[in-house]
Amino acid sequence: MLEVNVPIGNIFLDEGFDTLKDGNFERLKISRIELDKKILRRKTDRGTDIGLNLNSGIKLRNGDVLVNGKNPIVIEQLSEKVIRVRLKTSNNKKVMILLGHIIGNRHRPISIQGEEIIFPIQADSEKEVFEKLFHSIINYIELTVEERVFSPHSGADVHEH
Known part of the structure; x- marks a missing residue:
């Protein structure tokens, strides 16, 4: 299981994530209510097990990038x-x-x-x-x-x- 404490940026708000805009990333689909949670365990659309244990003061947003590397993971808020x-x-x-x-x-x-x-x-x-x-x-x-x-x-x- 991959544990995440802080997002590294946001594909909608920050520069440097242009390569992700073509959809070359895993998606972690969560509800607006779950965005407020500090501790959460979910699987991405490709089956990667993610454990969120966010640092104090961190709140997730739609488009946040959780991992940088071969398989970046992007938060996708559910409608x-x-x-x-x-x-x-x-x-x-x-x-x-x-x-x-x-x-x-x-x-x-x-x-x-x-x-x-x-x-x-x-x-x-x-x-x-x-x-x-x-x-x-x-x-x-x-x-x-x-x-x-x-x-x-x-x-x-x-x-x-």
Whole structure:
């Protein structure tokens, strides 16, 4: 078993990993929740047994390179169900405040991309729950359920229920 304590870089954020962009690496597919774990044991897509025992202060990210050498291993975050909320009219402060308040009361991590707010869900049926929660502003927003790699906004560190 290969034990890893710290990633050596990230294929999306750091230079020097151009040779890996052609897919010449092993993949360690893990969920967003598992990215927060300090100790984890998994197998790569090619069967290499990996034991993560991360140093203090290290948090894995999608694209992190764990081993440099003949068989580099790259973290591949699994996609998950999310709700994408798009504002139909921009700069409506009341709608934005209520939207933030309602999502915040559900303790969901969020990602803000332009005029959209994205947050994870467990099942498609949660769309109905949020449509009811957003009843007072539903005419000003558009809700879409999709599957994607979700990265929470770094300043929105919340605990999920």
